[in-house]
Amino acid sequence: DAGITQSPRHKVTETGTPVTLRCHQTENHRYMYWYRQDPGHGLRLIHYSYGVKDTDKGEVSDGYSVSRSKTEDFLLTLESATSSQTSVYFCAIRGQPGNEQFFGPGTRLTVL
Amino acid sequence: GQQVMQIPQYQHVQEGEDFTTYCNSSTTLSNIQWYKQRPGGHPVFLIQLVKSGEVKKQKRLTFQFGEAKKNSSLHITATQTTDVGTYFCAGAVFVTGNTPLVFGKGTRLSVIA
Numbered sequence: 459d460a461g462i463t464q465s466p467r468h469k470v471t472e473t474g475t476p477v478t479l480r481c482h483q484t485e486n487h488r489y490m491y492w493y494r495q496d497p498g499h500g501l502r503l504i505h506y507s508y509g510v511k512d513t514d515k516g517e518v519s520d521g522y523s524v525s526r527s528k529t530e531d532f533l534l535t536l537e538s539a540t541s542s543q544t545s546v547y548f549c550a551i552r553g554q555p556g557n558e559q560f561f562g563p564g565t566r567l568t569v570l
Numbered sequence: 571g572q573q574v575m576q577i578p579q580y581q582h583v584q585e586g587e588d589f590t591t592y593c594n595s596s597t598t599l600s601n602i603q604w605y606k607q608r609p610g611g612h613p614v615f616l617i618q619l620v621k622s623g624e625v626k627k628q629k630r631l632t633f634q635f636g637e638a639k640k641n642s643s644l645h646i647t648a649t650q651t652t653d654v655g656t657y658f659c660a661g662a663v664f665v666t667g668n669t670p671l672v673f674g675k676g677t678r679l680s681v682i683a
Binding site for chain 2: 491493498499500501502503508511514516527548550553556557558559560561562563564
Protein backbone atom coordinates (compact mmCIF):
# COMPACT_ATOMS: atom_id res chain seq x y z
CA ASP A 459 0.00 0.00 0.00
CA ALA A 460 2.20 2.80 -1.32
CA GLY A 461 4.94 1.88 1.15
CA ILE A 462 3.36 3.55 4.17
CA THR A 463 4.08 2.33 7.68
CA GLN A 464 2.93 3.66 11.01
CA SER A 465 4.49 3.14 14.40
CA PRO A 466 3.58 2.16 16.95
CA ARG A 467 0.53 0.17 15.83
CA HIS A 468 -0.92 0.13 19.33
CA LYS A 469 -0.21 2.30 22.34
CA VAL A 470 -1.69 2.72 25.79
CA THR A 471 -0.65 5.79 27.70
CA GLU A 472 -1.74 7.90 30.64
CA THR A 473 -3.36 11.30 30.67
CA GLY A 474 -0.84 14.13 30.63
CA THR A 475 1.98 12.25 28.95
CA PRO A 476 3.38 13.28 25.56
CA VAL A 477 2.97 10.83 22.71
CA THR A 478 4.55 10.80 19.26
CA LEU A 479 3.22 8.77 16.37
CA ARG A 480 5.34 8.20 13.30
CA CYS A 481 4.35 7.86 9.66
CA HIS A 482 6.98 6.66 7.23
CA GLN A 483 6.73 6.48 3.45
CA THR A 484 9.22 5.14 0.96
CA GLU A 485 8.02 6.66 -2.32
CA ASN A 486 8.94 10.33 -1.99
CA HIS A 487 5.36 11.66 -1.90
CA ARG A 488 5.06 15.36 -1.27
CA TYR A 489 1.72 15.43 0.55
CA MET A 490 1.12 13.62 3.84
CA TYR A 491 -1.87 13.70 6.17
CA TRP A 492 -2.84 12.74 9.68
CA TYR A 493 -6.45 11.76 10.43
CA ARG A 494 -8.25 10.49 13.46
CA GLN A 495 -11.20 8.13 13.21
CA ASP A 496 -13.88 7.88 15.86
CA PRO A 497 -17.28 6.17 15.75
CA GLY A 498 -19.88 8.50 14.29
CA HIS A 499 -17.30 11.03 13.12
CA GLY A 500 -15.68 9.38 10.14
CA LEU A 501 -12.20 10.58 9.22
CA ARG A 502 -11.22 13.98 10.53
CA LEU A 503 -8.11 15.76 9.36
CA ILE A 504 -5.69 16.79 12.11
CA HIS A 505 -2.73 18.24 10.21
CA TYR A 506 -1.20 17.87 6.80
CA SER A 507 2.09 18.57 5.09
CA TYR A 508 2.83 19.69 1.56
CA GLY A 509 6.59 19.45 1.81
CA VAL A 510 9.52 19.33 4.19
CA LYS A 511 8.87 21.84 6.99
CA ASP A 512 5.59 22.87 5.31
CA THR A 513 2.57 21.96 7.38
CA ASP A 514 -0.93 23.26 7.99
CA LYS A 515 -3.79 22.68 10.39
CA GLY A 516 -6.81 20.57 9.68
CA GLU A 517 -10.26 20.40 11.20
CA VAL A 518 -9.25 19.07 14.64
CA SER A 519 -5.72 20.33 15.27
CA ASP A 520 -6.07 21.50 18.90
CA GLY A 521 -3.79 19.50 21.20
CA TYR A 522 -1.70 18.15 18.32
CA SER A 523 1.49 19.26 16.64
CA VAL A 524 3.37 17.86 13.67
CA SER A 525 6.82 17.93 12.20
CA ARG A 526 8.28 16.98 8.88
CA SER A 527 12.04 17.29 8.76
CA LYS A 528 12.46 14.69 6.02
CA THR A 529 10.25 13.82 3.05
CA GLU A 530 9.71 10.28 4.26
CA ASP A 531 8.68 10.98 7.86
CA PHE A 532 5.66 12.84 9.23
CA LEU A 533 5.40 12.90 13.03
CA LEU A 534 2.26 13.59 15.04
CA THR A 535 2.72 14.66 18.66
CA LEU A 536 0.11 14.82 21.36
CA GLU A 537 1.70 17.34 23.65
CA SER A 538 -0.24 16.27 26.75
CA ALA A 539 -2.52 13.35 25.99
CA THR A 540 -6.14 13.46 27.13
CA SER A 541 -8.80 10.75 27.18
CA SER A 542 -10.61 12.54 24.34
CA GLN A 543 -7.62 11.75 22.15
CA THR A 544 -8.27 8.03 22.43
CA SER A 545 -8.78 7.13 18.78
CA VAL A 546 -7.45 5.36 15.75
CA TYR A 547 -4.95 7.52 13.88
CA PHE A 548 -4.34 7.10 10.18
CA CYS A 549 -1.59 8.58 8.12
CA ALA A 550 -2.10 9.04 4.38
CA ILE A 551 -0.19 10.19 1.36
CA ARG A 552 -1.48 11.76 -1.81
CA GLY A 553 -0.79 9.76 -4.91
CA GLN A 554 0.39 11.17 -8.19
CA PRO A 555 -0.69 12.20 -10.76
CA GLY A 556 -4.21 11.97 -9.34
CA ASN A 557 -4.93 13.16 -5.82
CA GLU A 558 -6.24 9.89 -4.44
CA GLN A 559 -5.05 9.10 -0.96
CA PHE A 560 -3.34 5.96 0.26
CA PHE A 561 -3.64 5.18 3.93
CA GLY A 562 -1.30 3.54 6.38
CA PRO A 563 -2.46 0.65 8.59
CA GLY A 564 -3.35 2.92 11.51
CA THR A 565 -2.34 3.36 15.14
CA ARG A 566 -4.77 2.55 17.90
CA LEU A 567 -4.12 4.91 20.82
CA THR A 568 -5.73 4.56 24.22
CA VAL A 569 -5.32 7.33 26.79
CA LEU A 570 -6.24 6.25 30.31
CA GLY B 571 -16.26 25.58 5.81
CA GLN B 572 -16.95 22.93 3.26
CA GLN B 573 -19.09 20.04 4.43
CA VAL B 574 -19.74 16.66 2.90
CA MET B 575 -22.83 14.86 4.13
CA GLN B 576 -23.29 11.16 3.58
CA ILE B 577 -26.43 9.07 4.06
CA PRO B 578 -27.45 6.68 5.36
CA GLN B 579 -25.12 6.21 8.31
CA TYR B 580 -25.89 2.48 8.49
CA GLN B 581 -27.48 0.01 6.09
CA HIS B 582 -28.30 -3.62 6.71
CA VAL B 583 -29.18 -5.71 3.68
CA GLN B 584 -29.81 -9.32 2.87
CA GLU B 585 -27.22 -10.86 0.60
CA GLY B 586 -28.32 -10.32 -2.99
CA GLU B 587 -30.13 -7.05 -2.32
CA ASP B 588 -28.93 -3.78 -3.77
CA PHE B 589 -27.33 -0.98 -1.76
CA THR B 590 -26.90 2.74 -2.38
CA THR B 591 -25.10 5.44 -0.42
CA TYR B 592 -25.42 9.14 -1.18
CA CYS B 593 -23.02 12.00 -0.75
CA ASN B 594 -23.89 15.71 -0.81
CA SER B 595 -21.54 18.67 -0.67
CA SER B 596 -22.31 22.19 0.47
CA THR B 597 -20.07 23.51 -2.30
CA THR B 598 -19.28 22.61 -5.90
CA LEU B 599 -16.54 20.02 -6.05
CA SER B 600 -13.56 19.71 -8.34
CA ASN B 601 -13.79 15.94 -8.01
CA ILE B 602 -15.11 13.30 -5.68
CA GLN B 603 -13.48 10.12 -4.49
CA TRP B 604 -14.83 6.95 -2.91
CA TYR B 605 -13.10 4.74 -0.37
CA LYS B 606 -13.91 1.42 1.28
CA GLN B 607 -12.80 0.41 4.75
CA ARG B 608 -13.18 -3.18 5.82
CA PRO B 609 -13.77 -3.82 9.55
CA GLY B 610 -10.47 -3.42 11.36
CA GLY B 611 -8.74 -2.14 8.25
CA HIS B 612 -7.75 1.13 6.69
CA PRO B 613 -9.58 3.10 3.99
CA VAL B 614 -8.77 1.96 0.46
CA PHE B 615 -9.26 4.15 -2.59
CA LEU B 616 -11.91 2.89 -5.00
CA ILE B 617 -12.42 5.55 -7.65
CA GLN B 618 -12.33 9.22 -8.55
CA LEU B 619 -15.00 11.10 -10.54
CA VAL B 620 -14.13 14.40 -12.16
CA LYS B 621 -16.66 15.30 -14.85
CA SER B 622 -20.18 16.58 -14.39
CA GLY B 623 -22.66 13.71 -14.83
CA GLU B 624 -19.89 11.12 -14.92
CA VAL B 625 -20.79 7.46 -14.37
CA LYS B 626 -18.19 4.78 -13.76
CA LYS B 627 -18.58 1.08 -13.09
CA GLN B 628 -16.41 -1.44 -11.31
CA LYS B 629 -18.02 -4.85 -11.61
CA ARG B 630 -21.14 -4.62 -9.38
CA LEU B 631 -20.33 -1.08 -8.20
CA THR B 632 -21.69 1.96 -10.03
CA PHE B 633 -20.50 5.47 -9.17
CA GLN B 634 -22.21 8.66 -10.27
CA PHE B 635 -21.26 12.32 -10.06
CA GLY B 636 -24.12 14.80 -10.24
CA GLU B 637 -24.58 17.33 -13.01
CA ALA B 638 -23.95 20.20 -10.60
CA LYS B 639 -20.90 18.44 -9.15
CA LYS B 640 -22.34 18.73 -5.64
CA ASN B 641 -23.56 15.18 -5.12
CA SER B 642 -22.55 11.63 -5.83
CA SER B 643 -23.74 8.10 -5.25
CA LEU B 644 -22.37 4.61 -4.99
CA HIS B 645 -24.67 1.74 -5.92
CA ILE B 646 -23.85 -1.91 -5.34
CA THR B 647 -25.91 -4.48 -7.24
CA ALA B 648 -26.61 -7.83 -5.62
CA THR B 649 -24.54 -7.38 -2.50
CA GLN B 650 -22.21 -10.09 -1.28
CA THR B 651 -20.67 -10.67 2.12
CA THR B 652 -17.39 -9.38 0.72
CA ASP B 653 -19.02 -5.94 0.34
CA VAL B 654 -19.19 -5.51 4.12
CA GLY B 655 -17.46 -2.39 5.35
CA THR B 656 -17.75 1.36 5.55
CA TYR B 657 -17.90 3.39 2.36
CA PHE B 658 -16.65 6.97 2.43
CA CYS B 659 -16.95 9.72 -0.10
CA ALA B 660 -14.39 12.52 -0.12
CA GLY B 661 -14.74 15.80 -1.94
CA ALA B 662 -12.08 18.07 -3.31
CA VAL B 663 -12.59 21.77 -3.77
CA PHE B 664 -9.72 23.21 -5.70
CA VAL B 665 -8.60 26.38 -3.99
CA THR B 666 -4.89 25.76 -4.15
CA GLY B 667 -3.00 22.56 -4.81
CA ASN B 668 -2.70 22.16 -1.05
CA THR B 669 -6.43 22.13 -0.30
CA PRO B 670 -7.17 18.81 1.41
CA LEU B 671 -10.05 16.43 0.82
CA VAL B 672 -13.14 16.60 3.00
CA PHE B 673 -14.49 13.18 3.95
CA GLY B 674 -18.09 12.27 4.62
CA LYS B 675 -18.79 10.33 7.80
CA GLY B 676 -19.30 7.12 5.87
CA THR B 677 -22.01 4.52 5.42
CA ARG B 678 -21.50 1.25 7.24
CA LEU B 679 -22.84 -1.67 5.23
CA SER B 680 -23.77 -4.97 6.84
CA VAL B 681 -24.70 -7.91 4.65
CA ILE B 682 -26.71 -10.75 6.13
CA ALA B 683 -26.09 -14.08 4.45
